[in-house]
Amino acid sequence: MKELRCVAKKEIMDNIRNKWIIFSSGILVLLLLTSLFLMPSLKYCADFKEAISQLAKLVSPIVPIIALILGYASIAREIESGTMEALVAMPISRREIIAGKFLGLLAVLVISISISFGVSAMVIAFSRTMENFSYFFLFMLYTILLGSSFLALSFFFSSLLRKRSSALILAIFIWFFFNLIMPLIQTGLLLEVGMKGALAGKIPDWFYALDFLNPLSMYTSLVDMLAGSAKNLPSFYTPYSLVAVFLIWILLFFLLTVLKFERTDI
Amino acid sequence: MTSEKSAISVSNLTKRYGNLLAVDGIHFKVQRGRIFGFLGPNGAGKTTTIKAILGLIKVDEGEIEINGMNIKENGKEAKRSIGYLPERISFYDNLTALQNLSFYAELKGSTNEECKALLEEIGLGQVMNKKVRKFSRGMIQRLGIARSLLGDPDILILDEPSTGLDPEGSLLVKEKLRSLNGKGCTIFLSSHILAEVQAICSDVIIINKGKLVAEGRIEDLSRKLEIKPKITISLDEKPPENILNELSNMQGIYKVEGKGSLIEVTCEPEVKVDVLIHLKKSGLKIKDFETRTPSLEKIFMKCIKEGS
Numbered sequence: 001m002k003e004l005r006c007v008a009k010k011e012i013m014d015n016i017r018n019k020w021i022i023f024s025s026g027i028l029v030l031l032l033l034t035s036l037f038l039m040p041s042l043k044y045c046a047d048f049k050e051a052i053s054q055l056a057k058l059v060s061p062i063v064p065i066i067a068l069i070l071g072y073a074s075i076a077r078e079i080e081s082g083t084m085e086a087l088v089a090m091p092i093s094r095r096e097i098i099a100g101k102f103l104g105l106l107a108v109l110v111i112s113i114s115i116s117f118g119v120s121a122m123v124i125a126f127s128r129t130m131e132n133f134s135y136f137f138l139f140m141l142y143t144i145l146l147g148s149s150f151l152a153l154s155f156f157f158s159s160l161l162r163k164r165s166s167a168l169i170l171a172i173f174i175w176f177f178f179n180l181i182m183p184l185i186q187t188g189l190l191l192e193v194g195m196k197g198a199l200a201g202k203i204p205d206w207f208y209a210l211d212f213l214n215p216l217s218m219y220t221s222l223v224d225m226l227a228g229s230a231k232n233l234p235s236f237y238t239p240y241s242l243v244a245v246f247l248i249w250i251l252l253f254f255l256l257t258v259l260k261f262e263r264t265d266i
Numbered sequence: 267m268t269s270e271k272s273a274i275s276v277s278n279l280t281k282r283y284g285n286l287l288a289v290d291g292i293h294f295k296v297q298r299g300r301i302f303g304f305l306g307p308n309g310a311g312k313t314t315t316i317k318a319i320l321g322l323i324k325v326d327e328g329e330i331e332i333n334g335m336n337i338k339e340n341g342k343e344a345k346r347s348i349g350y351l352p353e354r355i356s357f358y359d360n361l362t363a364l365q366n367l368s369f370y371a372e373l374k375g376s377t378n379e380e381c382k383a384l385l386e387e388i389g390l391g392q393v394m395n396k397k398v399r400k401f402s403r404g405m406i407q408r409l410g411i412a413r414s415l416l417g418d419p420d421i422l423i424l425d426e427p428s429t430g431l432d433p434e435g436s437l438l439v440k441e442k443l444r445s446l447n448g449k450g451c452t453i454f455l456s457s458h459i460l461a462e463v464q465a466i467c468s469d470v471i472i473i474n475k476g477k478l479v480a481e482g483r484i485e486d487l488s489r490k491l492e493i494k495p496k497i498t499i500s501l502d503e504k505p506p507e508n509i510l511n512e513l514s515n516m517q518g519i520y521k522v523e524g525k526g527s528l529i530e531v532t533c534e535p536e537v538k539v540d541v542l543i544h545l546k547k548s549g550l551k552i553k554d555f556e557t558r559t560p561s562l563e564k565i566f567m568k569c570i571k572e573g574s
Contacts, residue, residue, distance in 0.1 A: 002372070003373055006369065006372045006373055009369075010358070010361075010369045013360075013361060013365065014358050014360050014361060017360060018360075081356045082352060082354040082355065082356035083356050083357065083358060085317075085322060085352050085354075086350070086352060086355075086356070086370070086413065088320070088321065088322050089320045089321075089322060089345060089348070089350040089352075090345060090370060090373040090374065091342050091343070091345045091346040091373060091374065092342065092373050093341070093342055263324065265317075265322070265323040265324060266317070266322040266323065
């Protein structure tokens, strides 16, 4: 346990001052504030419940970037630079190294999102009146889930590679895949297979089930459910099932990383 | 295999990388309190063996014990007694020298005070709060040495410790190694600088193409390989022929050559003094003499040649 805490602490110290994390967190604050103060649809909106769906569309591309920056090279970079060799030679198990690193990175992600949302919330609280502030808090928790799933994913892919440059290319691909390619595939399948039902106003259940394979779709659905704008959903598609699948995503990729790293020659 | 007295015991170690057999069933033991030189040409399997000892790679076959503890079953405990200086030393660039060392110290159960003392001792006391990214190669090497000494290890494994060090740093390493060995620390040193190995080590292990080709004390190996010491004696006059013949007939002497007032004698190490006494008793005046012990380079080359 002491070893795990020690690695997590080092990971926080090493990443908290990462200029790219600070930069993307700044962009997140800027996006939240400029949209709430300048976007016509949000400028006069007095209820967070109405605002969060639109805010989620702005936040959803940025948060995965923060998570990917944190995770993409976390293992590959250490193997490439040689610091992993020194670490594995210390009296610490490989599981403790991976768990410590993941917890440390998760802490940096949570701190980064909490500060971005916290700063935005404070500016809003002092400058205008908005109802349902608790929705903004839940919105932040869902955003942390989104970021954590991308962190787990990039952490796993980082364990497969030995070079930072390859890890960066893979991280860019992951972002494009979940932001653009997967929604296109999902829509294409709907048009090809489920067109009749869609035209009759009934989207097939399998289309919702496919959402479980994309954290961004799950996030959008969760926020829409929170805002009350999601209707005619299948019975298995609830906030609880979505949160559960998010947690399974995080745990699954974390465990895969542990399994891979235990077998990696350093 | 009994490993009670061995600091490191390697048995039938085999490691393949795809079709390449990097280490081919090697066995050796490193006795406690000794300084072992681990030698071999590039690609011989030295780093693979070291990495296997430290549990950095998964081996295909074989067993490794550290102080009697199996590295596979009890790796964490076994590694507590090891200090390791890798060939390629690196640290976390965003952290200071002290933060870096404190991180490893916490894992080893050492204190922050020990870190500061070590940094002072290796000459980095003034820059301990500087970020490592601003360090020169020599400074990083010194920091690596400090890391390997954390927690007073029983066994020190060094892979090319003098790479990148200035002469002062190199001397510091040698002195440190001798002083640690004096306190009972076992040292396992891989180096391509044979003179350095000869100056520090009592024993050597030589591998080539993944196979063990020689193991033992340097004197024993030179005797086994029939590489004899040579004494060159300078006299104030040309020695008479009968004296040279008498020397040639002495036990333990292999070759005697007279070159003017110089005599070159190839002999067993034990009879070097007898040669000088005999010349003195014969009434010859010895101006000077020089003893050349068999160089590790010669032993190494012969082992590699015979091994392959």
